[in-house]
Amino acid sequence: MRRRVLRATCDHGFEAALADELATLGAVAIEPGHRGVGFEADRETCWRVTLGSRLANRVLVPVAQFPAGDRRALHAGVERVDWPGWFDLDRTFAVDASSHRSRESHTGFIAQVAKDAICDRFRAETGRRPSVDRRAPDVVVNVHLAEDVCTVSLDAAGARLHRRGWRGPTGEAPLKETLAAGMLRLIGWQPDVPLLDPMCGSGTFLIEAALIAQGRAPGLLRLGGEGFACQRWAGHDAPAFEAVVTALRQQGRHAAPLLVGRDADPDAIRAARLNARHAGVADLIRFEVGPMQRAEAPAPTGIVLTNPPYGDRLAADEALYRDLGDAFKQRFAGWTAWVFTAVEAPIRAIGLKPARKIPLRNGPIDCRLCRYDLYAGSRT
Numbered sequence: 001m002r003r004r005v006l007r008a009t010c011d012h013g014f015e016a017a018l019a020d021e022l023a024t025l026g027a028v029a030i031e032p033g034h035r036g037v038g039f040e041a042d043r044e045t046c047w048r049v050t051l052g053s054r055l056a057n058r059v060l061v062p063v064a065q066f067p068a069g070d071r072r073a074l075h076a077g078v079e080r081v082d083w084p085g086w087f088d089l090d091r092t093f094a095v096d097a098s099s100h101r102s103r104e105s106h107t108g109f110i111a112q113v114a115k116d117a118i119c120d121r122f123r124a125e126t127g128r129r130p131s132v133d134r135r136a137p138d139v140v141v142n143v144h145l146a147e148d149v150c151t152v153s154l155d156a157a158g159a160r161l162h163r164r165g166w167r168g169p170t171g172e173a174p175l176k177e178t179l180a181a182g183m184l185r186l187i188g189w190q191p192d193v194p195l196l197d198p199m200c201g202s203g204t205f206l207i208e209a210a211l212i213a214q215g216r217a218p219g220l221l222r223l224g225g226e227g228f229a230c231q232r233w234a235g236h237d238a239p240a241f242e243a244v245v246t247a248l249r250q251q252g253r254h255a256a257p258l259l260v261g262r263d264a265d266p267d268a269i270r271a272a273r274l275n276a277r278h279a280g281v282a283d284l285i286r287f288e289v290g291p292m293q294r295a296e297a298p299a300p301t302g303i304v305l306t307n308p309p310y311g312d313r314l315a316a317d318e319a320l321y322r323d324l325g326d327a328f329k330q331r332f333a334g335w336t337a338w339v340f341t342a343v344e345a346p347i348r349a350i351g352l353k354p355a356r357k358i359p360l361r362n363g364p365i366d367c368r369l370c371r372y373d374l375y376a377g378s379r380t
């Protein structure tokens, strides 16, 4: 692939952090936008970003852009793309559609029209059409309408990049890995700073922190499983791809961070330990079963980063937030605490004044990441 203009998508609030990360992965002409970052990259850099970004959800390779005010224009524009040049008939595919301020806003309809157009192009050239697989497609096509202009892209990742390959069956409400890694970056956590999550659930913050500490590319684990869609594109240069993978495998550092996870639910800790083992970081994280109300600071100073229960998925409870605040005040003097929770959660019950509030989202839920600087004797 010659140098192309690509786009990596991310969650709201992480655009600047993703832009910084892309620069470290070799991207150039980086332009942060809304929930994504434009950049230029050659084929190798595209692979390095796809396997190496901790914050990106998708890596999109645009293949066509055209005005599409109605069904006919949309179909014709998608059909004009050289689809048999991008993937073989025996590959399954799926179309991911989105729409912003366009006449056509029904994403199911947009995806259907695009899918038909792709099949029509294959039929015209080969007499046959590839199959659609919505659950686990080999290839993912992304169709985005913005003010009636359609951008058609191939998704180099395929399944979204938060699927690192380390998570087993989950309990309740795990954070997306990309969101957890993004927050670690936003708060400026460094591997030499002790990190505690006293309500760690499946261990997402700690496992992502351990991978950061090791300098391990997050996509390497996935290569042994579902892999990446770009490996299944026509003419994929496997030896060149392997060379990038080998270089990524050789990266990394010997790290000994202090990472502690705690949860009141023994099943959550069992899942967290298993996840850490899958991720290859079990020996870097200390997990313990017990209530946050009795958590002790494992070092004189460090960072608490936690995501207490909230909102409609888990019962939010004023008493829990009050207890969290009491634990901070009584046993974490000298630490900085970051609490990620829904706007509706009773966070005031913590009883401390946040030094900073960062607005973020967790899927459809408006959230805040609040920082508390805990001094000896700190109250409100």
Ligand SMILES: C[S@@+](CC[C@H](N)C(=O)[O-])C[C@H]1O[C@@H](n2cnc3c(N)ncnc32)[C@H](O)[C@@H]1O
Pocket (backbone or CB within 6 Å): 172, 173, 174, 175, 176, 198, 199, 200, 201, 202, 203, 204, 205, 262, 263, 264, 265, 268, 290, 291, 292, 293, 307, 308, 309, 310, 314, 320
């Ligand atoms: C929203 S989940 C955290 C999800 C986690 N960030 C992850 O990615 O899997 C909240 C967690 O708090 C735990 N929890 C609730 N009350 C607790 C308490 N008093 N002490 C410790 N853990 C508690 C629950 O068991 C649950 O695992």
